[in-house]
Amino acid sequence: MDIRLDGIGHSYDEFEVMRDITLDIPSGRIVCIVGPSGCGKSTLLRFIGGLEKPKSGRVLQLGDPPKGCLNPLTYIFQDFALLPWRSVSGNISLVLEDHGINGAAAKIIIDDVLARTKLTDFAKALPKQLSGGMKQRVAIARALAVNPAVMLMDEPLSALDSQTRELLMDDLVELWTRQPFTAVYVTHNLAEAVRLGHKVVVLSRRPGKIREIVDIEKPLAKREFGDADLDRAQKHLWQLMRDEARAADAELLHG
Amino acid sequence: MDNTGKSVAFRGGGFAPQSRRWVGVLVFVALILFVEWGTRAGWISALSLPRPTDVLDTFRQLYDSGLLFKHLLPSLSRLFVGALFGASIGIAVGIMIGLFSYVRSGLVPLVAAIFPIPKIALLPLFVIWFGIGEGSKYALIAFGTFTPTVVATYGAVDNVDRTLIRMGQSFGLSWWSIVRKIVLPGAMPGILSGLRISLAIAIILLVAAEMLGAEYGIGAYILEAGSLYDLERLFAGVVILSLLGVLISALIGMLERRLLGWRT
Numbered sequence: 305m306d307i308r309l310d311g312i313g314h315s316y317d318e319f320e321v322m323r324d325i326t327l328d329i330p331s332g333r334i335v336c337i338v339g340p341s342g343c344g345k346s347t348l349l350r351f352i353g354g355l356e357k358p359k360s361g362r363v364l365q366l367g368d369p370p371k372g373c374l375n376p377l378t379y380i381f382q383d384f385a386l387l388p389w390r391s392v393s394g395n396i397s398l399v400l401e402d403h404g405i406n407g408a409a410a411k412i413i414i415d416d417v418l419a420r421t422k423l424t425d426f427a428k429a430l431p432k433q434l435s436g437g438m439k440q441r442v443a444i445a446r447a448l449a450v451n452p453a454v455m456l457m458d459e460p461l462s463a464l465d466s467q468t469r470e471l472l473m474d475d476l477v478e479l480w481t482r483q484p485f486t487a488v489y490v491t492h493n494l495a496e497a498v499r500l501g502h503k504v505v506v507l508s509r510r511p512g513k514i515r516e517i518v519d520i521e522k523p524l525a526k527r528e529f530g531d532a533d534l535d536r537a538q539k540h541l542w543q544l545m546r547d548e549a550r551a552a553d554a555e556l557l558h559g
Numbered sequence: 560m561d562n563t564g565k566s567v568a569f570r571g572g573g574f575a576p577q578s579r580r581w582v583g584v585l586v587f588v589a590l591i592l593f594v595e596w597g598t599r600a601g602w603i604s605a606l607s608l609p610r611p612t613d614v615l616d617t618f619r620q621l622y623d624s625g626l627l628f629k630h631l632l633p634s635l636s637r638l639f640v641g642a643l644f645g646a647s648i649g650i651a652v653g654i655m656i657g658l659f660s661y662v663r664s665g666l667v668p669l670v671a672a673i674f675p676i677p678k679i680a681l682l683p684l685f686v687i688w689f690g691i692g693e694g695s696k697y698a699l700i701a702f703g704t705f706t707p708t709v710v711a712t713y714g715a716v717d718n719v720d721r722t723l724i725r726m727g728q729s730f731g732l733s734w735w736s737i738v739r740k741i742v743l744p745g746a747m748p749g750i751l752s753g754l755r756i757s758l759a760i761a762i763i764l765l766v767a768a769e770m771l772g773a774e775y776g777i778g779a780y781i782l783e784a785g786s787l788y789d790l791e792r793l794f795a796g797v798v799i800l801s802l803l804g805v806l807i808s809a810l811i812g813m814l815e816r817r818l819l820g821w822r823t
Contacts, residue, residue, distance in 0.1 A: 353729055375731050385726035389744045389821040398740060399730040432823045450730065 305367045305376065305453040305486070306331050312351060312361035313511075314344065320511040321347065325361070327505060327514065329454065332484040334524075336497040339507030339515075340545060340552035345490045346458055348512070352488055353377040353456045369453040374403050378452035382459040384439040386431045386446075393418070393427040396446045403450075417445040420479065437468035441475065448479075455487040461496060470529060473499050481525045494541050498534045499527055506544050509552040516544055609790040614798065617791040631799070634765055634777040637693065638803075641700025641768070642761040649705045649757070650750060653712020657746070658738065663713070670709050678703040679767040691772035703764040704757040711753020712746065719745035748822065751815050758807045762800055777803075 307329040314322040322344045329335050329352075337345045350356040352363055354377065369376040386395050393414050400410045418424045421441045431439055440460060447455055461469045473496065479485070491497055497504045498520060506515040520537055527534055591611045597603035598610040621627045655662045656670075678699055685695040685702075719742050727737040769778030777799050784792035 355725060355729060375729075377729075379726070379729040381722060381726060383722055385722050387723060387741065387744070388823075389819075399732070401740075402730075402732050402736050430821050432821065446730075 305365055305369045307352060307454055307486075307488075308364040308366055309348075309352070310362045310364060312348065312358045312363070314347065314351075314358045314360070315511075322358070323511040323513050325507075325512065325514055327517075329486065329488055331367075331453075331486050333502040334480065334485075334487045334489055334500050336489045336491060336501030336504045337507060338491060338494060338497050338504060338541065338545065339512060340509045340549040341492065342552055342555070343507040343509050343512040343548075345492075345507055345512070348507075349379075349456050349458050349488060349490050352454075353379055355379075370451075373451045373453050375399070375450035376453040378447045378450055378455055380440075380443050380447050380455060380457045380460045382462050384431075384436075384443045384463070386439055386442055388431050391428050391430055392423060392434075392442050392445075395431070395442060396449050399446055399450050413449050417448045420448060420482075421445040421475070435468070436464045437472055440464065440472060444476075444479075453486060455485055457487055457489045459491055460489075462491070462493065469493075469496070476500060477524050477527070494538045494545075495534075497541065498537045500524070504537075504541060506541060509548045509555070515548070606790075609794050613791045614794045617795045618798070621795060630775050630777050630780045633773070633775050634769070637696045637700060637768060637776065638761055638765055640693075641697045641764075642704050642758055644697065645701035645704030645761070646708050646754060646757060648701070649708025650712050652705075653709045653750075654716055654738075654742070654746070656709065656713040657716025658742070666709075667713075670706055674706045674710065678764060679770075682767060682771060686771055695771070696768035696773070699768045700761050700764050704761045707757040707760060708750075708753055711756065712750050715746035715749020715753070716742060718749060748815075748819055751811060751819070755808060755811050758811070759804055762804055762807070766800070 309325055309327040309329075312322060312325040313320075321342075325348065327335075337348065339345050347356065351358045354363075365376070387398065390398060396414045396417060397406075397410050400406070400413060405413065414427070415424070418427055421444055423438070423441055423445055426434065426438065426442075431442070434442065440463075443460075461472055464472065477500070489497070489500055501520060502524075504518045504520065506518065507513065508515045518537060518541060520534075522531075522533055594603065594608055595611045598605065598608060618627075621630075652662075652666065656666055657663075681702070682695065682699055685698045689695040689698045723741050723745060724737060727741050732740070765776075766778035766781060769776040770782060773779040777796055781793060781796035781800075784790075784796060
């Protein structure tokens with residue numbers, strides 16, 4: 305299942321935040337969206353998953369979601385959004401219960417996703433007992449449990465320290481390599497974008513428009529920390545964004 | 560390297576009160592001993608404060624004559640029925656206010672209008688509506704617990720983390736599932752701390768409810784002792800109410816530990 309954004313534009317009152325964004329998200333690829341703060345990248349992600357409505361343009365699903373897919377468009381949030389009163393496995397069963405999956409059937413799915421995210425030993429732990437990185441892995445496991453067609457990741461690593469971030473990027477690459485998934489990955493961190501993105505979409509500052517789309521050909525599994533090709537791509541992205549970021553920063557200062 | 564440097568003075572710490580077991584009990588014991596000493600030595604006259612041992616004696620007589628339970632049981636049942644109605648309707652209305660715009664706009668001003676009314680003033684009205692029997696007593700206690708419960712509950716619902724609700728929606732959870740599995744448990748800390756206040760108010764209103772047409776009941780017992788200026792019996796009754804308050808507070812504490820163990 306592909307996603308197509310068709311001329312998305314948005315404004316709050318008279319304030320235009322996004323203009324004419326047209327973009328294809330092909331199945332099996334990770335599309336990263338980067339841009340200066342306030343360019344509306346998180347808002348764009350909420351449009352894609354139907355949590356907010358754009359003023360103009362449409363978000364289209366091309367083709368049907370694969371069989372066995374419980375929730376085609378599934379988010380992973382920056383602040384994890386785990387229910388603190390449910391254990392790790394309880395948080396995953398939460399999203400299965402409404403589909404009538406309980407008991408043994410749920411247990412099979414939960415065990416599988418916990419194994420894939422290396423959380424098997426923590427099934428009974430409460431979120432307060434887990435580190436930030438572990439919490440985000442629980443959120444990833446929960447997303448995998450509903451077998452999504454497209455994962456919508458909103459700065460998933462931004463609340464984590466840089467070491468945990470590296471580890472989780474490795475985990476994500478491993479997950480994708482084992483079973484390629486489609487994802488839209490919003491971040492302000494260019495290192496994450498060049499590491500995980502097959503395609504990096506650079507948005508301009510307000511009103512957000514597509515500035516450039518950079519394709520990164522190197523296979524995900526071959527990308528490494530401190531890779532020279534990636535550094536080049538990252539430098540290129542930074543050059544695109546630098547003036548925008550500075551202008552966006554000054555804009556915030558002047559209200 | 561020489562050691563002539565001055566060690567940096569510690570200036571952190573404090574501002575983090577912790578609960579010290581037994582200190583609370585100690586304060587009670589010290590206060591009672593102080594009054595006992597004062598009344599025995601004579602510089603507290605028997606007219607201004609009863610002697611604690613006399614109060615204890617009265618209490619023992621009350622127990623021995625079997626009157627204690629004759630007074631306590633009707634009071635407890637009034638408290639239970641009244642508070643149960645008041646708190647459960649209050650929680651239900653509070654959740655509705657927290658969830659629906661029209662209910663909120665319609666009921667918040669109404670709740671604000673009835674909150675400051677001293678419910679005791681309405682006792683004659685309740686007697687007319689519900690009769691002089693148990694009905695008016697239940698109604699008074701229920702009405703008194705209702706308003707603080709509503710206010711605490713909708714405040715608690717407002718404070719439920721919106722990102723958790725977005726998460727529920729993004730996974731396609733039904734409206735009812737979101738309310739039951741996200742809103743309600745998320746609001747539980749606020750609801751329980753509101754319950755602490757409303758149940759204390761219920762005990763206060765118990766005495767008021769037994770002002771009219773009650774032969775037995777802790778409130779009736781206290782009021783009777785009060786009108787006779789029988790300080791020993793008055794204090795024995797007051798001590799029962801205090802103990803009741805401590806008991807209810809402990810029960811809610813237990814409930815909190817059971818239901819809210821997930822809090823950090």
